[in-house]
Each structure stands twice: as C-alpha cells, then as structure tokens.
Amino acid sequence: MIKAGGVIVTRPEPGLSETMRAVEQAGWRAYASPALHVIQYETVLSSVANPAGIILTSGQAVCGAQAITADRWLPVYAVGDRTAQRAQAAGFHRVYSAQGNAESLVALLKKQVAPSAGTLLLLAGDGQGNALLARLQAEGFDVVRYVTYAALPAENIDEAVQLALIKEGISNILFFSAESARGWIRALSPGAALVQARKTTALVISEKTAEVLLAAGWQHVRVALRPDAQSVLSLLEHK
Incomplete structure (x- = not known):
C-alpha cells in the first residue's frame, strides 16, 4: 500500500538509487531529484x-x-x-x-x-x-x-517533480548535506513549486542542513539522530 504523499530524494549517485529503493520499500512513492551532479x-x-x-x-x-x-x-x-x-x-x-x-x-x-x-x-x-x-x-x-x-549543483528541477509539488503530492523531502540543500533550492523555479516545497517536511542529515532549510522558509524540519543516510531514512519510519 502506497502511503499518502510522495518523497523527494535529493541525493546524487552513488546513493540515489539505493535510497530510492529504500523509500519505496517503506511504502512511499519516491521522486528522484538529485541536487548535485558528480x-x-x-x-x-x-x-x-x-x-x-x-x-x-x-x-x-x-x-x-x-x-x-x-x-x-x-x-x-x-x-x-x-x-x-x-x-x-x-x-x-x-x-x-x-x-x-x-x-x-x-x-x-x-x-x-x-x-x-x-x-x-x-x-x-x-x-x-x-x-x-x-x-x-x-x-x-x-x-x-x-x-x-x-x-x-543541478541547473534545474525535473518538471515531474515540480508538478508533484504544485499538486501537493509531496509530503517529505530528504536532504543529505547543507550544500545539496542550497543547490536544490536554487535549482527550483520560484513560484508555486517553491511555495509548496516549503510546506513539506524536510528530513535532513545534520543541524547545518536544517539551518539552510529553515532560512529558506521551511516550517517543518527534522534532523537525523546520526549524520548518515540510514538515520535520515529512519525518520520516514516514524511518520
């Protein structure tokens, strides 16, 4: 059963694919939106x-x-x-x-x-x-x-991801570094998609990453207990 609200994964490869699989296995619809290109x-x-x-x-x-x-x-x-x-x-x-x-x-x-x-x-x-x-x-x-x-940094955000945001189909966004958070926000077109992105819950890897999101207007930010990908994913299990 798919849970309500999709999850955007901003992690680049290597790591993006395995995180997408983990999100989907947890019952969420995952959207790939890497903030960085390596x-x-x-x-x-x-x-x-x-x-x-x-x-x-x-x-x-x-x-x-x-x-x-x-x-x-x-x-x-x-x-x-x-x-x-x-x-x-x-x-x-x-x-x-x-x-x-x-x-x-x-x-x-x-x-x-x-x-x-x-x-x-x-x-x-x-x-x-x-x-x-x-x-x-x-x-x-x-x-x-x-x-x-x-x-x-990514130059733009995929249209499908932006459309999902505008239609309020996203409930959580995963951020794995302060750098990727800044890059993803810059790449997101100003307007409705950004407005809706700020309404999602940001699940982040560190306090520094949280500071970037809070400064950008996010109201709901949760920080992983440990600075690793598994701890970020564990935040989804408690929603």
Whole structure:
C-alpha cells in the first residue's frame, strides 16, 4: 500500500538509487531529484611513495581511491558505514568506518594512526576537505589532499517533480548535506513549486542542513539522530 504523499530524494549517485529503493520499500512513492551532479576526474597519480592510509569523506571518492593506488591492503578510513562498504566493494581489505562526520573521522584517526606512521592521502571533492585537512595537520598528521571529483549543483528541477509539488503530492523531502540543500533550492523555479516545497517536511542529515532549510522558509524540519543516510531514512519510519 502506497502511503499518502510522495518523497523527494535529493541525493546524487552513488546513493540515489539505493535510497530510492529504500523509500519505496517503506511504502512511499519516491521522486528522484538529485541536487548535485558528480563528475569523476581523470586518474589522479599520488606523489607519495608509501602512504600510511587513505581518508574518504564521501562515497564519491572511492573511484579516486581505486585509481590512486593499486595496494588494496592500504588502510582506508571512511567517514561513514556506506562509504566504508563502497570501499570494501571496490576491493580494499582494511577499511575502518568513523560512523559519523568529520569530527568522528578525526577521532578515529587519532585512535588508529600515529602521526609518525607516514603520510595520509585525503581524497575529496573540488572545494571540499580543506577544513578536515587543517584539523588533521593541527593534530600533527602529515596529510596530502587530492581532488578526485567535483559535485556540481543541478541547473534545474525535473518538471515531474515540480508538478508533484504544485499538486501537493509531496509530503517529505530528504536532504543529505547543507550544500545539496542550497543547490536544490536554487535549482527550483520560484513560484508555486517553491511555495509548496516549503510546506513539506524536510528530513535532513545534520543541524547545518536544517539551518539552510529553515532560512529558506521551511516550517517543518527534522534532523537525523546520526549524520548518515540510514538515520535520515529512519525518520520516514516514524511518520
């Protein structure tokens, strides 16, 4: 039985398809509306001869990890479980999940790696990872950042999605980062669709994401207990 009101998923691939399936399995009609378009860069060659490990802040960086090293026994430190699972699926054998955000990733590295162990490779998107880099360097780690992909904002929102909003067929919108929330709002045509979007419940991954939605006029915003996709999806189970 389909529940009343559809759910818009703003997550880009990788992750969009699996989230769509999860939403539909929970009994909702899912609408794909990725806020970002991810472009993987060409093979990035590391200038570090014997790195101590790879740091992944996003599942989008897994392709870069595959390209940057052939050593699948090199330790990989992932921000969350889904990124860790993607690294394992890519063939990496020693994968550790921080189960959270950048703060928990720093805590994991402090626990697992001695600063003297060697250089860590931080793989990130264009314009991302600089704050984490500075934090780790302040903790005494030798870290080199590599840009392996770019997340570009969507230029517009699909007409079918906008029509569903206008006809009040949407009850929830899932947002997985503050950046994607800002991008999705900018891409949505001003007018009736935006007015109706503000009336939906935004289910978001973090307080920073919530701040973007509240500033844009949303009245109903719910924040996941943990900063991961599964926790965002769990908010649907309690509606």
